[in-house]
Amino acid sequence: GENVEQHPSTLSVQEGDSAVIKCTYSDSASNYFPWYKQELGKRPQLIIDIRSNVGEKKDQRIAVTLNKTAKHFSLHITETQPEDSAVYFCAASKGGSYIPTFGRGTSLIVHP
Amino acid sequence: DGGITQSPKYLFRKEGQNVTLSCEQNLNHDAMYWYRQDPGQGLRLIYYSQIVNDFQKGDIAEGYSVSREKKESFPLTVTSAQKNPTAFYLCASNTPPDTQYFGPGTRLTVL
Numbered sequence: 001g002e003n004v005e006q007h008p009s010t011l012s013v014q015e016g017d018s019a020v021i022k023c024t025y026s027d028s029a030s031n032y033f034p035w036y037k038q039e040l041g042k043r044p045q046l047i048i049d050i051r052s053n054v055g056e057k058k059d060q061r062i063a064v065t066l067n068k069t070a071k072h073f074s075l076h077i078t079e080t081q082p083e084d085s086a087v088y089f090c091a092a093s094k095g096g097s098y099i100p101t102f103g104r105g106t107s108l109i110v111h112p
Numbered sequence: 113d114g115g116i117t118q119s120p121k122y123l124f125r126k127e128g129q130n131v132t133l134s135c136e137q138n139l140n141h142d143a144m145y146w147y148r149q150d151p152g153q154g155l156r157l158i159y160y161s162q163i164v165n166d167f168q169k170g171d172i173a174e175g176y177s178v179s180r181e182k183k184e185s186f187p188l189t190v191t192s193a194q195k196n197p198t199a200f201y202l203c204a205s206n207t208p209p210d211t212q213y214f215g216p217g218t219r220l221t222v223l
Contacts, residue, residue: 009152034211043202043214044155089154099145100212104154 002027006103021106023090024072030092080110118215133188135203144186149200
């Protein structure tokens, strides 16, 4: 089955810096890659996603890049703010059934 | 926050007890899912159902059971066979291949 590795497990940055979280996947048939943000005690919420026919997608301060050849994708957050502090999960899935495999999460801490 | 609700928010279980976690959605989604979340473990799939009256085991189904008698409801029973049930349980739903939406979660603690 699919295996998703996520790094780093913890990321500490100063407000205004950029943050990058990286994920690798094992199944070359995976074609959908969502990113979720989970605040403490809350539900995961989708923040951005990318499909395999696209190499990059942006939404204001966040962007995701996908390298299908290398089987890795990354989340980029620019101009970080304290409210960006949360756990971020990547996921990969394939086909129409859409049952994603999740990474273990990255705890992002943005210091004011 | 979408139309997925979970109850209760907090649940305490004694040793040997079965407990049932509720998940309801009014989004008319075909598929529903149960995940378990432990610190540092990410989200692990317990069971999923893609259609009423049908469900499949996920990666960690042992000690759990589900039913899908109605499209909007997917309850999870944590049985006494689950030896370490203390965790945060999340329900999700979608109509594939669209994105999953998550409920607010139930925190289960074994006393």
